[in-house]
Amino acid sequence: MAFYLDDTQRKTLVRLSASWTWRTEWPTWALIVTIYGSWFGVAYHARSLGLPLTTALLALLSTWYMSLQHELLHGHPTRSRFFNGLLGFAPLAVWFPYGIYRDLHLRHHDDVHLTRPEHDPESYFVSAEVWQRAGTATRILLRFRNTFVGRLLAGPAFAIAATASDAVRKVGRGDWRDVPLWLAHGASVGALAWWLQTVCAIPAWLFVLGVGYTALSLSSIRSFQEHRAAEAVEHRTVLNETGTFWRLLFLNNNYHAVHHDLPHVPWFALRNVYETSRQQYVERSGGFLVSGYSEWVRRYAFASVAHPVYGDLSGSVQSNPRASGIFAGKSWVKFMIVVRRGELREADLPATAERQTAGQAL
Template structure:
């Protein structure tokens, strides 16, 4: 099958899907799977806290790690216009700092900038790039370089990936007002106030200390969520070939709300999570071709191949990016 045929097939499917999406976006009830997801995640998180002592410390902790990681996937859906076309309504279901580390607004603004496909992986332009420029690399000390190399292994990603992301975000939050930029200070103050109230309530309700929630629940949840982005993008000349197709198993597909079909998501950012597999299966060969073979057969493949070996280099191959 020729590249032009792939392109024509893809465009026909795109036009049909866009028509259907516009029709569904006008009907809030058409998004019932996302409404159900909202109820399950919030209800599960709350129920685990209420019945913490009955469940036992270890099972309850495992459940809370799952709920918090799943909540981050839900926030991603809310940002992209689900389950309603009203951002203010969607924000209500993702504003609480259940996953702790980032304000909803910061994640929203950063992630939407990430969807400029032409900028993907470029250190100075992609807000979710895992690469650094050669200039930044030259200015780093050896321990920091070693940390970035470790972050390029699968298990290193789980261990230090959250710390790198959290430190970078929070350092920026402190530096901005010191440089005279106070735009995000109200956002951070609101986030920290909600977080403090939430941690106090959790301690009072279930006896889960703030430190335990941060280190035993929120940090592992961030690690679990970062499995998806471990090898989600790669440098390539053609920007669609920078986006992975990962044929993950059912558990990870559910946890990541099918965002493992990442090229499909970048093609249709407003496509609901439960339709991504259907679109991918209908045009599987076309998507693998468009990704330039950037195709992974599940996260187990990444774990086996790159558990202790870097998947690629921390420095962007284009130098300055």
């Protein structure tokens, strides 16, 4: 369901949707041709390019392809779910059937339950029950996953394991509906791996690990703290003002709060929608604003962005330093602050106090 900032924005988007660019979605069609042509072109010339460069280029193109799959499942460039599924069926990124990814991601768009591990399939939190059952090694890995480096290295493995275990549990419950998707995906991965190895001299293992796993890792750059746990639903999704390269690679999905409000808006229009109403979106997100992915690297390369347990504050208050400067003296931010063990207290703090310790703020 779309959320418009005001009636003016709604009317503007209705008018834009009638434009030739939006009706034909020619930028998305051009993107499809570019990604497929580049991917198979690079693979075919692997012998002359060499395996290291070929692997790097295919991983980058597979990451771009995953961004395209995200666009396809949201109804672009056609309104046909079946036809878009055909466009996104090829296993260029190896690991997940398009249909499985589509269904899980659309569940993720239930914003009321965003970040809640029992409802959001893309949450990087776990429930207190899961944490209690986890052994020491698993807890270390979960903490590591919530660092930037850990998300890139271990995040894909967690995603693969979670998706596979979910598929097995479904079959165990007698739910075989996804089995044809997995069988078709497995067959297509096998066929593509055979072609790459016999025609292009790219080993199957390199395709699966060097291309597929690396593509998932690169995609994890975008999704790192893409959402945070917050009381207000609209404060849970980030606005990331990154550079041109990353905007193109992720198809403007860095303006993620805009995408969640307006999932029907095509990728090529998201930046303009955001910049037209930037101040309103920053306010709506509760100041959840990031100045590019390098900011996450600087702050969270080896530091955990949040405790793995959903709702666990671990005695600290997370803040957004950049947002503090923007809204100083203009807004109030509500935090849950640990007063003493086992007790939580709400406090309304001025934005200038966001970076104070809990003790100072109280």
